[in-house]
Amino acid sequence: MYKFGVIGPGAVGSIIGESLQKSGYPVTLLGRKAGEVRIERVGTPEVVILPVEQISEEESVFDYLFITVKGTQLEGIMPYLEKLKHADTVCVLCQNGYGQLEKFQIPHAYQAVVYISGQKKDQVVTHFRDRTLILPENEVTKTLKEAIAESDLDMQLRADYRYEVWYKLMVNLAINSVTALSGNTAFILREEKVRRLCENLIREGIKIAAAEGVHFEEKTITAIMNIYAGYPPYMGTSMYYDRMNGQAMEIAYIQGYLYEKSREHDLHTPCLDTVYSLLLASEMRK
Ligand SMILES: NC(=O)c1ccc[n+]([C@@H]2O[C@H](COP(=O)([O-])OP(=O)(O)OC[C@H]3O[C@@H](n4cnc5c(N)ncnc54)[C@H](OP(=O)(O)O)[C@@H]3O)[C@@H](O)[C@H]2O)c1
Structure with a gap:
């Protein structure tokens, strides 16, 4: 055995x-x-x-x-x-x-x-x-x-394993970024501006995935937003809990991976670039 x-x-x-x-x-x-x-x-x-x-x-x-x-x-x-x-x-x-x-x-x-x-x-x-x-x-x-x-x-x-990888990357990208940066749980999805930011992050993820040869339809954004809508308001994410507990976040392999791919393909991904920079900044110690 x-x-x-x-x-x-x-x-x-x-x-x-x-x-x-x-x-x-x-x-x-x-x-x-x-x-x-x-x-x-x-x-x-x-x-x-x-x-x-x-x-x-x-x-x-x-x-x-x-x-x-x-x-x-x-x-x-x-x-x-x-x-x-x-x-x-x-x-x-x-x-x-x-x-x-x-x-x-x-x-x-x-x-x-x-x-x-x-x-x-x-x-x-x-x-x-x-x-x-x-x-x-x-x-x-x-x-x-x-x-x-x-x-x-x-x-x-x-x-179609790569499709699964990219789908999970996008699910993680938006909700982890907004909860970790705000220091707040899924409750923040009640704010329309936060939902718009999540949608834009997923949209940019779809653009990067397409450049990598993995194609998603626009309705994927709605599907992922519906997943988020099912989260209880008190629920955090792994990056949120890591940040709250003063532990290193897995930025390099989610936002960082996507950022590198965006640069590689010379794409315009302003929301991703902003949240990635701010996440990196949040871990800087004097
Ligand atoms: N939790 C979820 O719901 C979930 C869902 C999907 C994906 N993931 C992903 O799965 C991965 C694992 O997450 P997790 O939530 O299971 O993390 P976790 O609960 O923090 O577990 C990590 C474990 O690894 C142990 N560890 C760290 N360094 C070690 C070392 N050098 N030698 C032996 N053990 C060591 C930690 O030990 P200590 O207890 O001593 O720190 C801890 O028990 C992450 O990439 C996460 O994003 C998690």
Whole structure:
């Protein structure tokens, strides 16, 4: 049987680990420190406790490694990656944004588009919904899907994977930018000017995607705005929570990735350029 490792016992990593563990797959959750993580679900008394091993002490070698640290935390795991894998180990990078794989050159790696909604506070993960990972369809990912077939992890292999990547990029782009910059939750969507800014950001995202050969129709803007409209007013986004907690935001792989692509194609994207500059400025320290 294959050995599975999950690096990063956070919201996404714990849910992947839980899915594999409860179906009897050998899985090890690897964190900065040994301990345990507690998974809770709103509205149910069910609690799952998973053990966490210290990554620096781990001596096992894994066939599949799910990398679920944030994009800003990737450098921290690099010193350990080599000893955790063999020549054919497949890494599945489970992060928002895009472009990480080019920068870090993780061998045999694929990036998943992640639809797992949860939040970690101290050692408690609250799982809200979904267990979906979308990957490009190829022989390697087909073998992986078969290898985890007994679990409730919803692994979807797509020929149109790039469309999924760009769709999620645009969903993340607008709402993360406006919540992180305003320091306010989805409540701000009640203001029409904020909604217009979101629409313009998505429109610019569509323009960049088209230059990259991925085409969306104008109605995608309405579809994404409808997703936002379904958010409860108190809901934050990952960038909002990172900013509120004084942690690094994943700007480089969402707004930064799009900004670089916009420059590459010589596009006019004033809203993106503005929010990207302001996000960078918000992280500057004297
Ligand atoms: N949460 C969501 O709803 C959601 C949805 C879709 C996509 N995503 C994306 O998924 C990725 C992961 O997000 P997340 O929400 O799961 O983040 P998270 O809850 O902060 O989890 C990250 C985990 O990685 C651990 N970690 C950091 N550096 C490490 C190191 N050097 N060695 C071992 N473990 C390390 C952290 O440990 P500590 O606990 O010690 O800090 C934390 O447990 C992000 O790219 C995010 O944008 C998240």
